[in-house]
Amino acid sequence: MASFEVIGGKALKGEIVPQGAKNEALQILCAVLLTDEPVTISNIPDIRDVNKLIELLRDMGVKVGKLASDTYRFQADAVNLDYLDTPEFVAQGRALRGSVMILGPMLARFGKCQLPKPGGDKIGRRPLDTHFVGLEKLGGKLTLEGNDFYRISAEGRLHGAYMLLDEASVTGTANIVMGAVLAEGITTIYNAACEPYLQQLCKMLVRMGAKINGIGSNLLTIEGVERLGGTDHRMLPDMIEIGSFIGLAAMTGSEITIKDCQIQELGLIPDTFRKLGIQLEFRGDDIYVPAQDHYEISTYLDGSILTISDHTWPGLTPDLLSVILVVATQAKGTVLIHQKMFESRLFFVDKLIDMGAQIILCDPHRATVIGLDQRNRLHGITMTSPDIRAGVALLIAALSAEGRSVIENVEQIDRGYQYIDKRLTALGAQIRRL
Structure with a gap:
């Protein structure tokens, strides 16, 4: 099995083109x-x-x-x-x-x-x-x-x-x-x-x-x-990759432009990240994510805690909830992540807890994330990628964390993300395939 060695805590910058869906x-x-x-x-x-x-x-x-x-x-x-x-x-x-x-x-x-x-x-x-x-x-x-x-x-x-x-x-x-x-x-x-x-x-x-x-x-x-x-x-560009790159930019405080996004086909994805406090700017069909030191989770109008859940289209795709959960760990505020469709998809949160995240796994479908507001950075650990989407979420976490992380079983990530290590290295990430 291949692994990624990741040295985190580095801001990235540049343009990236999403793969086909x-x-x-x-x-x-x-x-x-x-x-x-x-x-x-x-x-x-x-x-x-x-x-x-x-x-x-x-x-x-x-x-x-x-x-x-x-x-x-x-x-x-x-x-x-x-x-x-x-x-x-x-x-x-x-x-x-x-x-x-x-x-x-x-x-x-x-x-x-x-x-x-x-x-x-x-x-x-x-x-x-x-x-x-x-x-x-x-x-x-x-x-x-x-x-x-x-x-x-x-x-x-x-x-x-x-x-x-x-x-x-x-x-x-x-x-x-x-x-x-x-x-x-x-x-x-x-x-x-x-x-x-x-x-x-x-x-x-x-x-x-x-x-x-x-x-x-x-x-x-x-x-x-x-x-x-x-x-x-x-084929259309991959909306899951686009969402992953938005989350990556926020978690690492990076300035990234995502090219040729077919924005009209993204549904609720941009607005969901905005609910986490992430700034986005549409430039034609590109999405510009400015570097942010801080982002704050919205609440409902009555002040109650925000819930982000998946649903059939035009609801939010379940494939992005793993990334959204990781991004919330460094936001200011609290959010309930409700994964309705798959009962084992949140089980990777133990690895994030080991990295220093504050997450309560309520049951197989729900996790409460208490954001650290960048005050306490995640720290690098050795972990294993359990599936495609959790794998890229862990990669984003590792890129934002202080120190060295090793992600094993990256064949899972390779199943869904094209040359991800090389493409992120071109933005300034420090990733080495072992």
């Missing part, structure tokens, strides 16, 4: 399976999870051509269905959470798919029921082998259906949409996810010939077509 990439890449024509995708991040998915597609028989450092052309005109029966496929599927999104396109186009229970972050229960219930309503028949291997098939073409999703799952909605675009008849999906990345998928499918109404809302109506064609697609 990881969570969009995992959907968009699976959508290439819906057509036998070429699909060109740009702004693809060079990160472990995305590269593993590209490798999986290649091994399934998809032609993959790298046109530039962030641009690939895919053509799924010779998919090898027999590969799904190999031990290699099982190993690849288990190693990657995003592999679940091959189910919808494979079922729609080829009438069958199978998959081991996908891997990914260990952040609590992440059931796949929404995926399978939706695909079954389209005509798929699910067989479960043991507790961790799924087979789904359909006799003939899928058919449209009405469905009210039990949760607005982003990946579940993506899978159902990709199944429905080639189904016969009309599919209506109520309580659909409407995140910008899901909107990007729908817009790409429309360019390929799909008929989708209601994009951006929680009610999607899809009229199935017989086939889809190729297209070109450019």
Whole structure:
């Protein structure tokens, strides 16, 4: 396992460009399976999870051509269905959470798919029921082998259906949409996810010939077509990276400009950081974060303690709560962080407490953070990254802390953040990969 050695307490300065969006990439890449024509995708991040998915597609028989450092052309005109029966496929599927999104396109186009229970972050229960219930309503028949291997098939073409999703799952909605675009008849999906990345998928499918109404809302109506064609697609910048860089600037008292942010797609993210007292300035599509020695958490109008919680879009993405929690440790004031979706995502706070943070873990979903107002700086320790988002939050904490920190298992960070050590070093951070 690789580690980062971090010497903290240094102010950073400069410009940084966010990578392409990881969570969009995992959907968009699976959508290439819906057509036998070429699909060109740009702004693809060079990160472990995305590269593993590209490798999986290649091994399934998809032609993959790298046109530039962030641009690939895919053509799924010779998919090898027999590969799904190999031990290699099982190993690849288990190693990657995003592999679940091959189910919808494979079922729609080829009438069958199978998959081991996908891997990914260990952040609590992440059931796949929404995926399978939706695909079954389209005509798929699910067989479960043991507790961790799924087979789904359909006799003939899928058919449209009405469905009210039990949760607005982003990946579940993506899978159902990709199944429905080639189904016969009309599919209506109520309580659909409407995140910008899901909107990007729908817009790409429309360019390929799909008929989708209601994009951006929680009610999607899809009229199935017989086939889809190729297209070109450019992915959005990663909103989680943008939020992470805002938090980094605040924690380290740094002056940073985040370039090309597609600000209109960030939802509540900028205003949430403003509630923590962080100054932001929009300069065109760039976000300028000035150096601040001090930032103060807002309260509600009646003076009660602020609560920051995650919610389905347009609420705050759960992927940023780890960063927001870390940033609050050096603010003036108190905030309750309420992580509703995953019951294990706050368990990294013991490492922050060891660094000197004042945090009360109320239960698996809630933590109260008493900000130190920069009076008592965090101090460096040796720690392990438990998942992607906690990993980058710990990296931000280490960069703000006094002394030397070592973060182990940084492969977790590499799964979601492209060349993060090199990019932050260019801003003046002292990070060494061991």
